Amino acid sequence: MDKSYHTIAFYPQKCNGCNDCIEACARINTGEVSPAHSRIAIVKDSEDGSFGLALCRQCGEPRCVMDCPAGALSKNEDTGVIQWEETKCVNCQLCTLACSYAGITYNPVTRKVMKCDMCGGDPACAKVCGRGALEYLTSSDLYDKWGDMEDLFVPGISACLGCNSELLIRHTLRRIGPETVVATPPGCVAGVGSVGVNGFTATKTPVFHPLLTNTASMLAGARRYYNRIGRDITMLAFGGDGGTADVGFQSLSGAAERGEQMIYICIDNEGYMNTGVQRSSTTPYGAWTSTTPVGSVLRGKTQDAKPMPVLMMMHNCAYVATASTAFMEDYYAKLDKAVAAAKHGMAYIHVFSPCPTGWRFPPAMLIEIARKGVETNTVPLWEYINDGNEFHFTHSVDNPLPVQEFLSLIGKYRHLDADQIDHIQKMNKRRIEMLKMFSEQEERRAS
Amino acid sequence: MSKTIVCDGNEAAAWGVVKARPDMVAVYPITPQSSLAEYISQFVADGLIEADLMDVEGEHSVLSVLQGACLAGARTFTATCGQGLAFMFEPYFRTPPLRLPIVMSLVTRDGISPQCVWGGQQDAMTVREVGWIQMYCETNQEILDTIIMAYKIAEHRDVMLPTNVCHDGNYQSYGVEQVEIPDQGDVDAFLGEKNTNWHVALDPDRPMGVDPLTGGAAASGASLFVRYRKGTCKGMQNALRVIAEVHEEWGRKIGRHYSPLVEEYRLDDADYAIVTIGGMTGAGKDAVDMAREAGEKVGLIKVKTFRPYPLQAMLQAVSKVKAVGIVDRSVSFGWNAGPVYQEVLSTLYHRKERIPAVSFIGGLAGADITEDHFSQIIETTARTLRDEIPEGPIWINE
Amino acid sequence: MSHTKYLIVGCSHAGLTAMETIRLQDSEGAITMVTREETLPYSPTILPYFIAGQVPQEQIFLRDQAYFDKLNVTLLKGAAVVGADSAAKTIRLASGDEIHYEKLLLATGAGATVPPFPGIENVRYQVVRDLNDALKLRETMNQAKSAIVIGAGLIAMHSAENLAHAGLKVSMVVRRKVSLFAYFDVAAAGLIEKIFEDNGVHIATGSGVAKISPSDGGRCVVTLESGEDLTGDVLLLAAGVRPRIEYLEGSGIETDAGILVDNSMRTSAADIWAAGDVAQAPQFFEPGKTVNATLPNAVTQGRVAGMDMVSDPAFKPYSGSSGLNTFNFFGHHAFSVGLATIAEPTEDIEVNTTLLPSGLRYQKLVFQKDRLVGVSAINAALDPGIMRELIRRQTDLGAIKEKFVSAPLETGRLLMSKLWR
Numbered sequence A: 001m002d003k004s005y006h007t008i009a010f011y012p013q014k015c016n017g018c019n020d021c022i023e024a025c026a027r028i029n030t031g032e033v034s035p036a037h038s039r040i041a042i043v044k045d046s047e048d049g050s051f052g053l054a055l056c057r058q059c060g061e062p063r064c065v066m067d068c069p070a071g072a073l074s075k076n077e078d079t080g081v082i083q084w085e086e087t088k089c090v091n092c093q094l095c096t097l098a099c100s101y102a103g104i105t106y107n108p109v110t111r112k113v114m115k116c117d118m119c120g121g122d123p124a125c126a127k128v129c130g131r132g133a134l135e136y137l138t139s140s141d142l143y144d145k146w147g148d149m150e151d152l153f154v155p156g157i158s159a160c161l162g163c164n165s166e167l168l169i170r171h172t173l174r175r176i177g178p179e180t181v182v183a184t185p186p187g188c189v190a191g192v193g194s195v196g197v198n199g200f201t202a203t204k205t206p207v208f209h210p211l212l213t214n215t216a217s218m219l220a221g222a223r224r225y226y227n228r229i230g231r232d233i234t235m236l237a238f239g240g241d242g243g244t245a246d247v248g249f250q251s252l253s254g255a256a257e258r259g260e261q262m263i264y265i266c267i268d269n270e271g272y273m274n275t276g277v278q279r280s281s282t283t284p285y286g287a288w289t290s291t292t293p294v295g296s297v298l299r300g301k302t303q304d305a306k307p308m309p310v311l312m313m314m315h316n317c318a319y320v321a322t323a324s325t326a327f328m329e330d331y332y333a334k335l336d337k338a339v340a341a342a343k344h345g346m347a348y349i350h351v352f353s354p355c356p357t358g359w360r361f362p363p364a365m366l367i368e369i370a371r372k373g374v375e376t377n378t379v380p381l382w383e384y385i386n387d388g389n390e391f392h393f394t395h396s397v398d399n400p401l402p403v404q405e406f407l408s409l410i411g412k413y414r415h416l417d418a419d420q421i422d423h424i425q426k427m428n429k430r431r432i433e434m435l436k437m438f439s440e441q442e443e444r445r446a447s
Numbered sequence B: 001m002s003k004t005i006v007c008d009g010n011e012a013a014a015w016g017v018v019k020a021r022p023d024m025v026a027v028y029p030i031t032p033q034s035s036l037a038e039y040i041s042q043f044v045a046d047g048l049i050e051a052d053l054m055d056v057e058g059e060h061s062v063l064s065v066l067q068g069a070c071l072a073g074a075r076t077f078t079a080t081c082g083q084g085l086a087f088m089f090e091p092y093f094r095t096p097p098l099r100l101p102i103v104m105s106l107v108t109r110d111g112i113s114p115q116c117v118w119g120g121q122q123d124a125m126t127v128r129e130v131g132w133i134q135m136y137c138e139t140n141q142e143i144l145d146t147i148i149m150a151y152k153i154a155e156h157r158d159v160m161l162p163t164n165v166c167h168d169g170n171y172q173s174y175g176v177e178q179v180e181i182p183d184q185g186d187v188d189a190f191l192g193e194k195n196t197n198w199h200v201a202l203d204p205d206r207p208m209g210v211d212p213l214t215g216g217a218a219a220s221g222a223s224l225f226v227r228y229r230k231g232t233c234k235g236m237q238n239a240l241r242v243i244a245e246v247h248e249e250w251g252r253k254i255g256r257h258y259s260p261l262v263e264e265y266r267l268d269d270a271d272y273a274i275v276t277i278g279g280m281t282g283a284g285k286d287a288v289d290m291a292r293e294a295g296e297k298v299g300l301i302k303v304k305t306f307r308p309y310p311l312q313a314m315l316q317a318v319s320k321v322k323a324v325g326i327v328d329r330s331v332s333f334g335w336n337a338g339p340v341y342q343e344v345l346s347t348l349y350h351r352k353e354r355i356p357a358v359s360f361i362g363g364l365a366g367a368d369i370t371e372d373h374f375s376q377i378i379e380t381t382a383r384t385l386r387d388e389i390p391e392g393p394i395w396i397n398e
Numbered sequence C: 001m002s003h004t005k006y007l008i009v010g011c012s013h014a015g016l017t018a019m020e021t022i023r024l025q026d027s028e029g030a031i032t033m034v035t036r037e038e039t040l041p042y043s044p045t046i047l048p049y050f051i052a053g054q055v056p057q058e059q060i061f062l063r064d065q066a067y068f069d070k071l072n073v074t075l076l077k078g079a080a081v082v083g084a085d086s087a088a089k090t091i092r093l094a095s096g097d098e099i100h101y102e103k104l105l106l107a108t109g110a111g112a113t114v115p116p117f118p119g120i121e122n123v124r125y126q127v128v129r130d131l132n133d134a135l136k137l138r139e140t141m142n143q144a145k146s147a148i149v150i151g152a153g154l155i156a157m158h159s160a161e162n163l164a165h166a167g168l169k170v171s172m173v174v175r176r177k178v179s180l181f182a183y184f185d186v187a188a189a190g191l192i193e194k195i196f197e198d199n200g201v202h203i204a205t206g207s208g209v210a211k212i213s214p215s216d217g218g219r220c221v222v223t224l225e226s227g228e229d230l231t232g233d234v235l236l237l238a239a240g241v242r243p244r245i246e247y248l249e250g251s252g253i254e255t256d257a258g259i260l261v262d263n264s265m266r267t268s269a270a271d272i273w274a275a276g277d278v279a280q281a282p283q284f285f286e287p288g289k290t291v292n293a294t295l296p297n298a299v300t301q302g303r304v305a306g307m308d309m310v311s312d313p314a315f316k317p318y319s320g321s322s323g324l325n326t327f328n329f330f331g332h333h334a335f336s337v338g339l340a341t342i343a344e345p346t347e348d349i350e351v352n353t354t355l356l357p358s359g360l361r362y363q364k365l366v367f368q369k370d371r372l373v374g375v376s377a378i379n380a381a382l383d384p385g386i387m388r389e390l391i392r393r394q395t396d397l398g399a400i401k402e403k404f405v406s407a408p409l410e411t412g413r414l415l416m417s418k419l420w421r
């Protein structure tokens, strides 16, 4: 597999055109703040007030490199940065014609071309941007580190197009490795064929169908025995929200209370998707499901979702976290902690899992929705570490986007009226306030 | 060294567990099983049982943790009854087809409603078609011995099925008798090597998909399912042979002999017989002795193994008599009769000539079936020889 | 006879780009590149800078041997192709060796034309096309004080400037009224010429060469049709290029000025592609095929050919040849894309020109209805690549056209950000 590289991401909605990045770029490269020296440019659309970005993308097939007659441009294989060698450059400017992103531009002051070099791995622009509009994404490390590891899940399983669960299973098993017993209770994960059909299995580790109701218990039993005979085998559950928050909650709660050693991952697609999109206790308020339908009398679910991860934190689990596949780096970091925590207790990760089929959105929107869920504070990302009683957000909950930006992408919320949206917005706020009490407590203690 | 103590049935069962050396015991209290769970816990606390004690949040999880442990290779034990069994039913139901040799005491209890916490075999009889081996004990000694034997039966390669050792709630759970605890070395030698998951495992060294989806419209799916079903049925039938062999070996090595499937008591020259199951048998035998003294040619057939159903052994026994009275401690709602009665009727079909058979239902809700009750049972059965055949079941303790 | 899956003749921009494109899809298939050069690949474009001493010889190479090794590509240097047999799928080298291929790319570039000027055979003249030419020129230059450059294209201008940088007194002969007519209109070209003149380069425009005759001391005299005589130590011909196709004689591959190709860079022969200066390809703005001997075009065509050769699922056909280049001279910078030389508006052509002679700044935007079709600029802050892309995409500027005219840099970037970033 080819190497992946770090990148600078731009979230135009968060930009307010303050130009701090431009100054920071100019300063770090020349010591002056004149925008003429900046490798990054932000442009404002005077009509709709939106912002655009001109910055080198550090292309995989860099046209500038191909068009340079002097061999002055090349891709650094380690960092992926397209590097410009001033001593080789003959200043022909063919690169400025080659690049269609204004990634390499002519500087009229120095009379040379200039381009972003990612500040050697610590880009000043992203650092200075207080609004999170520019973000230095280092998630490529994950792909480089884990991408070559064996995918313990076979190709060709029968998941829906754009299924978040499949993505999760593949990543998670790669990270956790083959010394693992995997439990996939009835639900989508089992339904896609993880345990297999008619004698063929899809998973290269030991894997089984527990009952919908006893996942945590069965894993607890297996782990206890392995402890007894001195083998360190990881117990891993991929439960759906039904098998976790509804009918399987008792066994999970019991196992959590006893501190059974396992990683329990709840893939929360907010309903019984495998059986045809019925309501579960984690189905959010207002959402359409086949059992909370929309008609002239009913307008989707009338109750709020059960705050499962908070409940698990209250169980004193060794580790509890929320995650979203739009934030893979965060997820991997949490997996690492979960692996460590599961050596002495229960690690519970609650993964927000948009479902194209059941939520009614095009498969290609999956990651965008997973991201918007977080950015609107619908699914705040946080973690709780029992050892030290730490609680913190792993993605800022300040300045969230309005919840409509999330809801409007999803078919199951299409019918919402203003009151319902208002309710959701308020509940989001209330939940954040509650979570903030934990994080503030943590801050007070730290200071 | 063996040693003799005086104890109730629940403690005797716990001593059986001590000797079988399980890796994991899971407990959850329910009357009248609770003291068994307490004995087990205390024995673990005292180091007598060197097992992982899992005191989980309900019977459903009790069996679930044992399944997980068993799939990882553990020898396991638990006990329950009544509503606990009902709550456990979901994992209980899949233990036999998973072929997990889990041993579980059923301290039998009547089912609710009406609310009732006393003995009766309604719980065990209700789950008789699920695929667990069921053996019913007559004495506290037999409870202890059968628990140990149950491991050897369940873990036998030709069987690989979970096993219930049943004793009556109240009457046996709390009834005190003298019991000999066998020598650990003798038991170890008797049980031999443990190997609970050679056929199905959750083990990274032998990765496999346990219980993949099977069946469906694809022809191969359904036939695969049938193969599994037939395999479980075959294991059950093999168990008839294995239970006999194990009981024989127990007698040879430990010196206590039990009829493995069906015990024939004073049957050889009997004209008619009564059929008993579980703890009632003692009173039944006393009543038979008394009737014999009075010149009645009556015998007794005790059901030890009810699942698998010992058709041949029962056929051999009932073939010796001209009438039977069958005593059940539970009901078959669908037949307005006792379940054991129903099965004996099925057995009788295999005889050439028809003989009368009467269903007696007694001992429900903790009631005692006394010698007097049995004397009446014997009398009623005797009258059938004179064509006085009662309509429907005869309810005792009414 | 050796065998290879992909055979690429010519190891410069078109060939290298094709090779890299193929490798992205086919990491294993055998690739052989042959070049008649004895050296590692370099770009002809670098040669004027080399001549002027701006880059040392060891620094001109585009790729090193390790690069080819890493990509598992066989590079045959000093291997001139002298014949091709499209039926037998072989090519023949000057050494007599033959190579059998499955797919063949011809990227042999173009050589300098030598116009039949009267008396040319009696004088010593130079061209700049390859490293040998450049080395020879440098040698000649060492003893020279003056030079005459014949030609009006970018090569001529680049060469003239660099000869001037090297200290020579340079005169240019431009047959037409202005130089760089392919890229700039009269006003812009005039501005450029003025800068050249200001930097001591004499440009004689509007008059062709009448004859060339030798003078004492190895010098030569160029007599113009106007009657003017120019004398120089060095005579450099930069009067145009001609695709290198001699070796295809008898091969059956259709040629005109260059090798005729379609929008996939396929030639008339099966499994043979051509790209770069050697190819005569469809045009963007008009029907017909043309040789577009510029570097960016060679890269684009090499990429199209490579993708088609390897059946890349992302393949998109060549959108057609059009003028595009950058030009950096005496500290000034210019570029031209598309139909930038149109001077007069017509019914559906709109021309927007900004000329600030004092600041030496010039900017010209040409629209066809609401679409940008040409841009040229001198010393203007614009992104040439974005302009190129707007033209190629035929982006409908519609409502924002006015905004674009008043702020082409920002509007261009905004459009880029919205449309394709």
Ligand SMILES: Cc1cc2nc3c(=O)[nH]c(=O)nc-3n(C[C@H](O)[C@H](O)[C@H](O)COP(=O)(O)OP(=O)(O)OC[C@H]3O[C@@H](n4cnc5c(N)ncnc54)[C@H](O)[C@@H]3O)c2cc1C
Pocket (backbone or CB within 6 Å): A092, C009, C010, C011, C012, C013, C014, C015, C034, C035, C036, C037, C041, C043, C044, C045, C046, C047, C048, C079, C080, C081, C082, C107, C108, C109, C110, C128, C129, C130, C154, C155, C158, C244, C247, C275, C276, C277, C278, C292, C293, C294, C295, C296, C298, C324, C325, C326
């Ligand atoms: C002095 C000069 C300045 C220039 N300046 C500019 C500029 O500023 N901007 C611009 O856009 N363009 C410029 N160009 C043009 C640009 O360099 C070419 O368009 C570009 O190099 C074409 O690339 P190519 O791969 O098609 O061919 P070339 O670069 O010409 O390469 C041809 C390759 O084929 C090989 N070859 C040729 N014949 C044979 C054969 N028979 N057997 C084996 N190998 C063979 C050669 O060795 C070489 O490797 C300039 C050119 C010159 C000469």
Ligand code: SF4
Pocket (backbone or CB within 6 Å): A055, A056, A057, A058, A059, A062, A063, A064, A065, A082, A098, A099, A100, A101, A102, A103, A104, A115
């Ligand atoms: S300068 Fe432009 S072409 Fe080059 S890597 Fe950056 S974005 Fe890509």
Ligand code: SF4
Pocket (backbone or CB within 6 Å): A067, A068, A069, A070, A071, A072, A073, A084, A088, A089, A090, A091, A092, A093, A094, A095, A096, A113
């Ligand atoms: S300006 Fe420099 S870096 Fe850009 S193409 Fe020319 S030589 Fe290469």
